Amino acid sequence: MIRRIGGVLVVVLIVVFGLLQDSRAKETYRIAWSHYTGWEPWEYIRKSGILDKWAEKYGIAIQLDLVNDY
Numbered sequence: 374m375i376r377r378i379g380g381v382l383v384v385v386l387i388v389v390f391g392l393l394q395d396s397r398a399k400e401t402y403r404i405a406w407s408h409y410t411g412w413e414p415w416e417y418i419r420k421s422g423i424l425d426k427w428a429e430k431y432g433i434a435i436q437l438d439l440v441n442d443y
Contacts, residue, residue, distance in 0.1 A: 400433060400434060401434040401435075402433060402434070402436070403436045403438055404435065404437050405438045405439075405440050406439060406440065407439070407440045407441070415437055419437050
């Protein structure tokens with residue numbers, strides 16, 4: 374009986390502390406990209422304004438950083 378109450382107490386504490394954590398999203402996201410095949414769409418998305426549109430929609434800032442080295 375005591376073991377069961379202890380187990381329930383542990384689960385309750387885990388849930389409570391999980392809910393108390395700061396769950397706000399970051400305000401700025403940094404994405405590193407290179408000219409390696411498969412990453413090129415990031416530059417297109419930035420130049421066409423799609424990235425800014427989505428960042429504005431969700432109230433965040435997205436910064437693309439070109440890693441110009443292999």
